[in-house]
Amino acid sequence: MTDPFIILPVLLHLLTAILLIFCWKKVRAQKIISVAGNLVIVLLAFGLWMKVWNLGILTMQGGGWEAPFGITFAADTLSATLMLLTGIAGLAVAIYSCAGITKNRIQFGYFPIVHFLLMGLNGAFLAGDIFNLYVWFEVIIISSFVLMTLGGRKPQLEGAINYVTMNLLASVIFLTAIGILYGLTGSLNMADLSIKIADIENRELVHVTAILFFVGFGIKSAVFPLYFWLPSSYNTPPSAIAAIFGGLLTKVGIYALMRVFTLIYIPDSFLKGVFLFVAGATLVTGALGALGKTDIRRLLSYLIICHIGYMLAGLALYTEQAMTGALFYLFHDIVIKTNLFLIAGLIYKIAGTYKMSELGGIYRRYPKLSLVMAAVFFSLVGIPPLSGFWPKLYLISESLNSGSYILLASILIASFITMYVIAKLWAEVFWKEPMVVTDLKAAGFDALSNFKKQLLVIPVIALTALTLYMGFGAQHIAVLAERISTELFHHQPYIDAVFEPKN
Amino acid sequence: MEFLLVLLIGLLYASGTYMMFRRSMVKLLLGLILIGNGANLLIFLVGDINKGNPPVIPRDFSSLQGVYSDPIPQALILTAIVISFGLQAFAIVLLKRVYLVTGTDDLDQLNSDDQDI
Numbered sequence: 001m002t003d004p005f006i007i008l009p010v011l012l013h014l015l016t017a018i019l020l021i022f023c024w025k026k027v028r029a030q031k032i033i034s035v036a037g038n039l040v041i042v043l044l045a046f047g048l049w050m051k052v053w054n055l056g057i058l059t060m061q062g063g064g065w066e067a068p069f070g071i072t073f074a075a076d077t078l079s080a081t082l083m084l085l086t087g088i089a090g091l092a093v094a095i096y097s098c099a100g101i102t103k104n105r106i107q108f109g110y111f112p113i114v115h116f117l118l119m120g121l122n123g124a125f126l127a128g129d130i131f132n133l134y135v136w137f138e139v140i141i142i143s144s145f146v147l148m149t150l151g152g153r154k155p156q157l158e159g160a161i162n163y164v165t166m167n168l169l170a171s172v173i174f175l176t177a178i179g180i181l182y183g184l185t186g187s188l189n190m191a192d193l194s195i196k197i198a199d200i201e202n203r204e205l206v207h208v209t210a211i212l213f214f215v216g217f218g219i220k221s222a223v224f225p226l227y228f229w230l231p232s233s234y235n236t237p238p239s240a241i242a243a244i245f246g247g248l249l250t251k252v253g254i255y256a257l258m259r260v261f262t263l264i265y266i267p268d269s270f271l272k273g274v275f276l277f278v279a280g281a282t283l284v285t286g287a288l289g290a291l292g293k294t295d296i297r298r299l300l301s302y303l304i305i306c307h308i309g310y311m312l313a314g315l316a317l318y319t320e321q322a323m324t325g326a327l328f329y330l331f332h333d334i335v336i337k338t339n340l341f342l343i344a345g346l347i348y349k350i351a352g353t354y355k356m357s358e359l360g361g362i363y364r365r366y367p368k369l370s371l372v373m374a375a376v377f378f379s380l381v382g383i384p385p386l387s388g389f390w391p392k393l394y395l396i397s398e399s400l401n402s403g404s405y406i407l408l409a410s411i412l413i414a415s416f417i418t419m420y421v422i423a424k425l426w427a428e429v430f431w432k433e434p435m436v437v438t439d440l441k442a443a444g445f446d447a448l449s450n451f452k453k454q455l456l457v458i459p460v461i462a463l464t465a466l467t468l469y470m471g472f473g474a475q476h477i478a479v480l481a482e483r484i485s486t487e488l489f490h491h492q493p494y495i496d497a498v499f500e501p502k503n
Numbered sequence: 504m505e506f507l508l509v510l511l512i513g514l515l516y517a518s519g520t521y522m523m524f525r526r527s528m529v530k531l532l533l534g535l536i537l538i539g540n541g542a543n544l545l546i547f548l549v550g551d552i553n554k555g556n557p558p559v560i561p562r563d564f565s566s567l568q569g570v571y572s573d574p575i576p577q578a579l580i581l582t583a584i585v586i587s588f589g590l591q592a593f594a595i596v597l598l599k600r601v602y603l604v605t606g607t608d609d610l611d612q613l614n615s616d617d618q619d620i
Contacts, residue, residue: 131579138586145593149600157601158613161528164594168535169523171590175542175583182576183549 002500003058006048006075006126009041009083013119016041020112027106031098034111038094041118042087045080052080057487057497059128067498068189072128074498078327078484079125082255085331086125088466089247089338090118092459096342097240099448099455100349105150105238113150117143117244124252128498130178130264131188133256137174137220141167144249147241148233159233166229170219177212180205191498193264194491210265214257214274221253223312224281227305231289234304235297235354239345242297246304247338251330254311258326262488267318275316280410283309287417296344296354296429299421300337303380306414307333310395313407317398323485325394328477332387332470336380339463343373346456347429349445356425360432369457370430372464377426379467381419387470390478508548515541526610528598535594539587543580550576 016037023029052058052075062071075083094114101110120139127133145167149160182188184205185196200206215226222230230250234242261267267275286306293299311333314326344354350366351359363370375386382388392415399408445453470477487494515537522534550573558571602608 131582135582135586138590142590142593145590145597149597152600152604154604157597157604160597161601161610161613164597165523165531165535168590168594169538172535172538172542176545178579179542179546179549179576182546182579186573188575 001055001058001497002060003051003075004060006058006060007073009044009048009087010119010122010126012037012041012044013115013122017112017115017119020115021109024109025107027103030106030111034094034115035091035098037115038087038091038118042084042091045084045087048075049080049084052077057494059497059500067128068187068192071132072189072191072498073126073132074128074191074494075126076484076487076494076497077480078255078258078488081331081480081484082125082251082334083122085334086118086121086248088463089244089334090114092338092342092463093240093244095455096243096345096459099452100240100342100345101238108150110147110150113143113146114244117147121248121252125255128190129188130181130190130193130260133190134171134174134178137252137256138171140249140252141171144245147244148237150237150241153236156236159236162229163233166219166226170216173212173219174216177209177216180212181209184209189498190259190263191495194495197264206265207268207271210261210267210271211274213260213265214271217253217256217260218278219253221250221257221308221312222305223278223308224285224305227282227286227308230305231298231301234301235295239297239341239348243338243341243345246300246341247334250304250308251334254308254330257312258315258323258488261315262323263491263494272316272318275312275318276404276407279309279312279316280407281309282306282312283410283414287414287421290421291417293421294356296347296356296359296425297341299356299425300340300344303340303418303421304337306418307337309414310391310411313395313399313411316407317395317402317404319398319402320482320485320489321394321401322398323488324478324481325391325398327481327484328394328474329388329391331477331481332379332391332467335463335466335470336376336387339376339460339467340380342460342463343376346445346460349448349456356428359429361430363430372461373430374426375468376460376464377422379471381422382415385471385474387467387474387477389471390474504552505548508544508552512541512544512548515544528602528608528610531610532591532594532598536587536591539583539591543583543587546576546580546583 016033019033020030023033057074057076060073061067117140120136120143124133124136124140127136145164148163149156184200185193187193187196197206219226234245283306286302286309290299290302290306293302310329311326314322347362348354350362353359379386379388382392392411395411396408519534519538519541522530522537553570553572556571558567558574560567605613
């Protein structure tokens with residue numbers, strides 16, 4: 001069905017960003033506009049999701065040019081769900097930023113850039129044209145570069161060098177793949193490519209482009225062995241920014257992988273083997289990397305890498321059940337990783353440090369808040385019936401069915417190590433007694449007004465509630481993930497929706 | 504002409520990759536720029552190079568006649584050039600800033616934050 005309103009979340013983010021630029025120095029106005037804009041966008045995204053759920057895939061042709069000549073936007077259930085989750089994560093981060101980001105950063109354009117970043121994410125989820133996807137990726141990375149370096153402290157700048165270099169390289173590889181693919185097929189529309197790629201006789205070159213896409217998206221989603229930029233940069237910006245990055249940026253790479261390798265390319269046994277190896281290695285190396293870390297945010301950065309492996313494992317097994325697990329994990333991961341970095345920021349506000357050796361006693365001082373955080377940690381580890389458990393169940397049973405025992409072992413090892421590091425984190429940060437407040441200026445949680453405290457705590461509680469819903473209401477999420485998985489593997493309706501004649 | 508361009512693209516990718524492996528920040532930047540230009544030329548090449556056949560529909564016809572240059576790759580390159588221009592401008596400012604803050608051009612020295620390995 002054609003529906004021009006699917007683009008509305010993207011446009012609203014643009015509009016909000018422009019409004020924010022007009023209030024450049026007015027900090028309070030920026031906070032209000034940003035939160036209000038995000039709230040409207042979440043409602044819109046929910047409306048879009050309902051519409052897609054009831055009516056099926058919605059499309060929009062840019063300028064009314066019919067596919068494959070115009071630029072296509074298509075919202076299937078996967079796109080709509082990810083846009084909804086992006087909206088929720090964006091709203092949570094915007095509320096948190098009102099108290100968690102200093103005045104200086106806001107006066108240098110923090111909020112407008114966040115909205116440009118969210119606009120890029122929404123656009124990438126909607127893009128039905130591979131070059132358009134590239135352009136949205138560029139919108140995302142240029143915004144993230146600015147957010148990463150905003151403030152200009154020395155560690156930030158040093159981390160940004162790795163981040164900028166690897167992302168620019170990934171873009172060039174992505175662009176190279178698009179160029180060769182266009183030379184082969186003469187098309188950029190993903191639905192059109194899906195039809196045309198089957199008829200190409202030069203299979204070797206098709207495989208080369210597939211690998212180029214995998215490397216390009218692999219760098220962005222931080223898979224083994226292309227992840228080294230992530231732990232060296234995600235621990236440097238303020239936690240609200242790290243929350244957006246950790247929750248959403250690597251996931252858009254996974255989204256692109258899922259889209260490209262179900263719609264355009266159907267992986268052959270070699271490519272599946274590569275995926276399997278990379279998924280297993282990402283799980284194990286990410287988990288091992290997290291083992292030795294004593295800084296909370298570095299530990300979380302490695303856990304991001306580790307858990308990307310679960311989603312890639314679903315793609316590697318390439319069955320509907322496994323994809324269901326991967327999608328379930330994707331939804332769970334967006335919410336929980338955003339929340340974890342917000343929690344890390346909260347801990348920093350309370351104790352003034354990210355170092356586990358200097359932290360401690362938070363449970364005694366803030367028992368209720370600690371219980372909320374514990375729910376998040378338990379969900380992350382995947383204690384049944386919380387939300388981390390269900391997707392792993394899918395993945396483990398599918399890897400048993402397909403006889404991928406090495407992947408199975410990697411999944412189990414990664415789960416165990418995640419549990420160990422989270423238990424260590426809990427013991428060090430919450431239970432351990434001595435707490436030395438090192439940086440009194442930063443340790444200002446008690447000194448904050450009640451309203452500001454609520455601004456920091458409410459997003460964490462709301463995201464925790466969503467995580468708990470994903471665990472206890474797992475049947476809803478499973479139905480959703482199963483439907484998306486079916487849509488991905490039987491993509492004829494997607495192609496039909498894009499090529500639907502105009503009425 | 505095609506063969507020359509193929510050689511040039513290969514050279515740009517190879518030299519860009521080589522430059523990126525160096526430790527100096529300026530060389531890293533040059534490497535990124537070279538690879539980016541290589542990718543742009545690659546897209547230009549796949550659009551079939553033929554001289555003097557613009558994609559213009561002749562008078563009295565309703566569709567394009569005979570061999571013509573594909574206009575899409577040029578639109579793609581134009582987009583890619585504009586984007587890479589913005590990104591490179593940002594990268595240059597970033598590198599300058601890093602040089603001012605750390606006082607070094609050596610990428611191996613940029614690890615003041617790696618206390619716990």
